Amino acid sequence: MKNPLESLPWTIVLGVVLTVILAIAVNLAGA
């Protein structure tokens, strides 16, 4: 059976990318 942890690096990277995009979007929207 496939090891479910194989996807872990992708999940972490995707989450970090999501956080960074949101942070940039919030900043661009103006404080």
Next chain:
Amino acid sequence: MHFDLEYYKFIIRVFHVLCGIMWIGLLWYFNFVQIPNMKNIPDDQKPAIGKVIAPAALFWFRWGAAGTVLFGLWLASLNGYIASALSLGLDIFGGNIKHMPIGIGMWFGLIMAFNVWFVIWPHQKRALGIVEAAPDVKAKSARIAMLFSRTNTLLSIPMLYFMISAQNLYHVS
């Protein structure tokens, strides 16, 4: 059937989720509904929000945050992964890597709850006139509360992303 550990954890999880919806629901109400529309409310009607709605919402908001963290940490402790998750599953701290996603979600949640109780609430008390403050201090406090509330809204999305991934992809619940 008897009231075993699995059932006990299920009950704690129900309270964790209920408090979490109360907290994040009101956070999103503030940031997607109340704050952006304050400018559209006539000045003579603004006290209805500032004196009535916002204080009531803030009560459920901050206690929702406290309950979410309390029941969440309780659940993580009952599940036996609280130390591993808080150390992000890193081997150097004796953690298990599968606890990294729930750990990241937990840290986001803890930072957000800290912001609620130690930044947003003290500043909102001044901004809403619950405690006395000079007009310039009030305005500054309102702005700080708004910026931290906005930051929490930003963090709530990856927080949920990591918590949902932990449960659904890595079977850490």
